Amino acid sequence: MRRKLSSILTLVVATTVLAGCTTEALSGKSDDASQRISVSLAEGVHTNQIRAMLPEFETATGIKVDLNVLGLDQLSTQYQVKLNTQSSDLDVIYFRPLQETRLFADNGWLADLTTKVSEDAEWNWEDFTPSSIAAATAESKVYGVPVMTEREIIFYNKEILADKGIDVPTTMDELKAAAEALHDPQNNQFGISMRGTANSAVPPFSGFLYSFGGDWMDENRNATIDTPEAIAAFDYYGSLLRNYGPRGVASVDGAQARSIFMNGQAAIFIGEDSAAGLIEDPAESQVAGKVGYAEFPSGPHGSLPWDITPWAVGVSAFSTKTEAAWTYVKWATSPEVLNASMKDSTSPSPRQSSWENPEITEGFNPELVTIIRSYADRAVGYDRPLVIEVGMVRDIVGAPIITAINAGDVVAAAAKANKDFQDYLDTES
Amino acid sequence: MHALRTWLDRRIKWILIAPATLFVLVLIAYPIVFTANLSLTDAKRSTTRPSSFVGFENFWNLLTDTHRFWPAVGRTAFFTVAAITIEMILGILIALSLRKAFRGQAIVRVAMLLPLVATPVAVGVMWMLILEPNTGVANMILRNLGLPEPLWLADPSLALNTLILIDAWQWTPMVALIVLAGLTQIPSETEEAADIDGAGLFKKTWSVILPQASGSILAALLIRSIDAFKTFDILYATKGPGGGSNHEVETLNILAYSLSFDYQQYGRASAVLVLFLTLLICVVTSIVLMRRAVTR
Numbered sequence: 001m002r003r004k005l006s007s008i009l010t011l012v013v014a015t016t017v018l019a020g021c022t023t024e025a026l027s028g029k030s031d032d033a034s035q036r037i038s039v040s041l042a043e044g045v046h047t048n049q050i051r052a053m054l055p056e057f058e059t060a061t062g063i064k065v066d067l068n069v070l071g072l073d074q075l076s077t078q079y080q081v082k083l084n085t086q087s088s089d090l091d092v093i094y095f096r097p098l099q100e101t102r103l104f105a106d107n108g109w110l111a112d113l114t115t116k117v118s119e120d121a122e123w124n125w126e127d128f129t130p131s132s133i134a135a136a137t138a139e140s141k142v143y144g145v146p147v148m149t150e151r152e153i154i155f156y157n158k159e160i161l162a163d164k165g166i167d168v169p170t171t172m173d174e175l176k177a178a179a180e181a182l183h184d185p186q187n188n189q190f191g192i193s194m195r196g197t198a199n200s201a202v203p204p205f206s207g208f209l210y211s212f213g214g215d216w217m218d219e220n221r222n223a224t225i226d227t228p229e230a231i232a233a234f235d236y237y238g239s240l241l242r243n244y245g246p247r248g249v250a251s252v253d254g255a256q257a258r259s260i261f262m263n264g265q266a267a268i269f270i271g272e273d274s275a276a277g278l279i280e281d282p283a284e285s286q287v288a289g290k291v292g293y294a295e296f297p298s299g300p301h302g303s304l305p306w307d308i309t310p311w312a313v314g315v316s317a318f319s320t321k322t323e324a325a326w327t328y329v330k331w332a333t334s335p336e337v338l339n340a341s342m343k344d345s346t347s348p349s350p351r352q353s354s355w356e357n358p359e360i361t362e363g364f365n366p367e368l369v370t371i372i373r374s375y376a377d378r379a380v381g382y383d384r385p386l387v388i389e390v391g392m393v394r395d396i397v398g399a400p401i402i403t404a405i406n407a408g409d410v411v412a413a414a415a416k417a418n419k420d421f422q423d424y425l426d427t428e429s
Numbered sequence: 430m431h432a433l434r435t436w437l438d439r440r441i442k443w444i445l446i447a448p449a450t451l452f453v454l455v456l457i458a459y460p461i462v463f464t465a466n467l468s469l470t471d472a473k474r475s476t477t478r479p480s481s482f483v484g485f486e487n488f489w490n491l492l493t494d495t496h497r498f499w500p501a502v503g504r505t506a507f508f509t510v511a512a513i514t515i516e517m518i519l520g521i522l523i524a525l526s527l528r529k530a531f532r533g534q535a536i537v538r539v540a541m542l543l544p545l546v547a548t549p550v551a552v553g554v555m556w557m558l559i560l561e562p563n564t565g566v567a568n569m570i571l572r573n574l575g576l577p578e579p580l581w582l583a584d585p586s587l588a589l590n591t592l593i594l595i596d597a598w599q600w601t602p603m604v605a606l607i608v609l610a611g612l613t614q615i616p617s618e619t620e621e622a623a624d625i626d627g628a629g630l631f632k633k634t635w636s637v638i639l640p641q642a643s644g645s646i647l648a649a650l651l652i653r654s655i656d657a658f659k660t661f662d663i664l665y666a667t668k669g670p671g672g673g674s675n676h677e678v679e680t681l682n683i684l685a686y687s688l689s690f691d692y693q694q695y696g697r698a699s700a701v702l703v704l705f706l707t708l709l710i711c712v713v714t715s716i717v718l719m720r721r722a723v724t725r
Contacts, residue, residue: 107475198674247562248583392692
């Protein structure tokens with residue numbers, strides 16, 4: 001028995017060694033592996049467009065693309081797992097500039113694209129909006145090319161407002177009055193729907209913070225979330241949601257806030273304009289065709305919504321196929337793809353030329369186009385603090401929002417958050 | 430060739446266990462050593478950046494953290510004890526009632542298996558949609574019946590309890606199946622003897638049937654305790670990062686995940702995991718000792 005076993009093992013060892021040689025020899029001869037790249041991105045409107053147009057790219061360039069489409073959290077986790085191990089599995093990576101550019105750049109995870117972007121005048125880097133370029137840039141180096149933009153606006157249910165004879169709010173006071181008048185929880189209808197979880201509420205809250213005259217920090221990187229302006233904004237946002245928001249609002253995240261409006265349960269929804277495509281999709285939304293759009297309301301310091309770049313595309317610093325990866329990035333951010341994305345999939349383009357072309361903007365509701373154009377001269381380019389460790393800082397600065405929703409001591413919560421945030425800022429570098 | 434064969438002959442037992450040993454070393458021991466090492470550093474943002482040795486600073490910071498760490502320890506213990514208590518009691522009762530053959534037994538057993546085969550993340554998402562206070566079907570029914578509408582997962586004081594019930598919904602059947610397997614091994618003679626002696630149903634179950642199934646009951650307790658202790662999926666799927674806005678369902682597992690994947694504080698997260706592993710080993714050891722004492 002023993003003899004037989006060792007004979008088998010001898011055979012196994014010999015076969016394995018031979019097989020190893022063969023595989024090596026084959027792989028050396030195989031066709032150019034650099035022509036197969038992986039592209040990681042999250043589900044969304046732009047992704048749908050990429051999926052549809054990818055065969056054109058593959059035929060034109062001969063580069064095979066493996067699309068790796070994940071949920072937002074899974075994508076972020078995968079980047080951390082693979083980039084922490086410096087894996088060469090990832091070639092093209094879509095990332096969230098305001099959340100990740102600084103962290104990824106600081107970690108050395110993204111390839112520097114500064115010279116690449118200015119090489120081709122026809123592709124035209126200058127066409128991208130300055131704020132979108134700024135979002136994908138860190139320490140004067142370009143790490144990604146913007147693929148989408150997004151602004152904070154009011155969505156309202158025209159039928160509900162008309163029923164009660166309420167005008168579209170233009171100021172914070174009017175918004176509060178409208179939400180109060182339209183709030184009817186007995187009949188399962190709420191005045192307003194917005195994000196309420198600490199971390200997820202930071203972006204929508206930002207517009208309120210700026211419009212009340214506050215900001216996350218000053219130009220010397222001193223935390224400023226305990227100022228009277230910031231406290232007024234925390235109070236306003238929290239009490240609006242506590243009094244006129246959906247039930248259990250401190251547990252309502254982005255998708256839930258939007259779906260409550262899409263179910264026809266909320267009269268007003270304040271969120272990102274890129275949601276318009278989904279909200280107007282009759283297959284997904286019960287309010288499709290009944291939605292009105294309005295500019296972000298004015299606070300004591302005017303209407304200061306944000307205009308941000310939620311997605312950019314870059315190349316992993318550990319990719320061994322950087323040329324093929326860059327070819328993809330250039331194609332995915334070409335006027336052709338971004339215009340098609342905007343026209344067919346309602347993904348707002350970061351290229352200025354897209355907005356000047358009526359053929360491209362016709363897919364958008366005209367009200368929305370007017371609002372977006374009006375934001376150009378006043379919108380703020382960030383919807384969260386511009387720091388390296390955004391994930392942790394969002395929890396810190398979002399805590400007073402929850403205190404405000406829970407009707408707690410906002411002044412004390414803001415003071416604590418300001419101290420924690422300052423401690424972070426002091427040790428960031 | 431002959432030399433190779435002799436060499437193999439001599440070392441055959443080592444060669445045969447080598448793959449398994451290597452597997453254990455690479456996949457279990459290496460991550461633990463790596464994590465323990467990381468827990469003594471200030472590694473953050475990326476594990477490949479240079480980090481400095483900080484001794485037990487991460488552990489000290491955690492052990493003095495009454496905001497996130499200690500409440501997470503408390504929730505982990507509460508979740509485990511409460512879920513296990515419910516699951517063991519219900520599981521044993523179900524097993525006892527399914528012991529004797531009855532009509533439709535096969536259907537009942539299959540129905541019991543259904544929650545078990547569902548992926549915990551899917552279970553979490555399903556219950557989240559059912560219990561959503563504005564759009565969920567549970568509160569819609571309560572509303573139509575004119576009953577009070579609890580906020581279930583959205584109410585910070587109720588969320589962990591709701592999750593314990595969801596865990597019990599999913600895992601009680603497993604306890605029932607393991608205990609049932611133990612019950613079917615019991616010879617009928619002992620039961621008949623108890624009947625002749627005039628023991629009532631309760632007395633017979635408590636003193637005759639259950640002691641004989643104690644091995645399988647303790648096995649179920651061990652497996653479920655380990656699982657409940659490290660529950661992650663349903664908590665994260667229903668409440669998201671940080672265990673909710675007020676960290677209301679943040680257990681040690683969720684805390685470690687948040688510290689690593691949301692905060693990129695790998696040193697601190699590793700310290701949580703080392704403490705978590707230590708606690709887990711304590712729990713398992715005590716159950717194993719209990720099992721030995723009972724079966725002796």
